[in-house]
Amino acid sequence: MLLLLPLCLPVMAASLIVSKPEDSGMSAERLQRLKAGMKAYIDRHEVAGTVTLIARRGRIVHLEAQGMADIEARKALTNDSIFRLASMTKPITSVAVMMLLEEGKFLLSDPVSRFIPEFKNSMVKVINPPGSSRQGFKLVPAANEITIRDLLSHSAGLAGPTSVALQADLERFRAETPKGETIAQYTRRLAKLPLNFHPGTAWEYGPATNVLGYLVEVVSGMPLDRFFADRIFKPLGMTDTFFYVPDNKLDRLVTLYRPEGGTLRPVAPARQQRGSNVFFSGAGGLSGTAEDYFRFCQMLLNRGSYNGARLLSPKSVQLMTANHIADHPIWPDLAGYRFGLGFRVMTDLGQSGHLDSIGSYGWGGAHGTYFWIDPKEDMLGILMIQATSYKNIRIDAQGLAMQSIVQ
Secondary structure, rough: OOHHHHOOOOOOOOOEOOOOOOHOOOOHHHHHEEEEEEHHHHHHHOOOOOEEEEEOOEEEEEEEEEEEEOOOOOEEEOOEEEEEHHHHHHHHHHHHHHHHHOOOOOOOOOOOHHHHHOOOOOOEEEOOOOOOOOEEEEEEEEEOOOHHHHHHHHOOOOOOOOHHHHHHHHHHHHHOOOOOHHHHHHHHHHHHOOOOOOOOOOOOOOOOHHHHHHHHHHHHOOHHHHHHHHHHHHHHHHOOOEEEHHHHHHHEEEEEEEEEEEEEEEOOOOOOOOOOOOOOOOOOOOOEEEHHHHHHHHHHHHHOOOOOEOOOOEEEEEEEEOOOOOOOOOOOOOOOOEOOOOOOOEEHHHHHOOOOOOOOEEEEEOOOOOEEEEEEOOOOEEEEEOOOOOOHHHHHHHHHHHOOOOO
């Protein structure tokens, strides 16, 4: 079976190197636990199917599709199936920002208002203290301006789904979305909303990377989809990653499912993959394959280069994967992690309780897609699923991959 591994994979470009797990210090027998673990999620009808990819020391040691891309059509999932990446778009946008930083276009400490004037003079919505003569909230001037670093590290205070004080503002914002809105129009509208906290004083996940996508457009003079295609996808050989999947590849786009009462029901995503679309969401708009995302991850693991193309300096990757939020906590299920410039970063292994390494980094998407990169082990992993809710499958996939390391 090990000898046949390369034959089991789809035809790949010459730059992708496939090897037996043992050649990369891993156990093929132990990697079977990853296959079995993913199959158990499929059998329990928690996900329709999975694509898992594990690479170590620059070589793919595991790439496997299981389950269905479309249950109703009885269409099997394949290694080249296309998934909605959702927030796995964010690291790509963050890399684009760092490429422009390397060109001397700005500093991380620069206020975003230098390029997007609408963010000048932001206001913060705060709760009136107990005993105040006024109930509810009040607006106060932001103590400092939003910087590019704040956007990259989700420390800008922009209105997000967990911003309690701003939920009414967000509801109005969404209700007022014009038809055919561009990322430029979206960003200008967003800049009019109050902030949830003073920039740089906390961490909160939200729409900051959409603002960064527009920043890339302003600074580069290119639409975000074109910048990605010309400056990132083409050099890395990412031929199946798009904001809007072209018609001739739509048959490979995986159906999104909602687990419900022990079964899976298809769900129409909020944003369809058809038509002459113009909204390029740097926070969550891309779709792509496991193989394509491997190329992006391997570039980062290689400290900025892949297949002869250098996107970033090693020093930029080092900066991106440092902790940029001090001791501010992120989500409770990410205990032991802090946040860098586009990724969560492991800082306390014991607190996390995960099979991981200090300095590893990665992120996931709203529909279950997930990746991690472990520089200490020279390893990366990718999980592709399409579900509106999921339990422990992502950390299970990582653990079942990491336990297969034997040397």
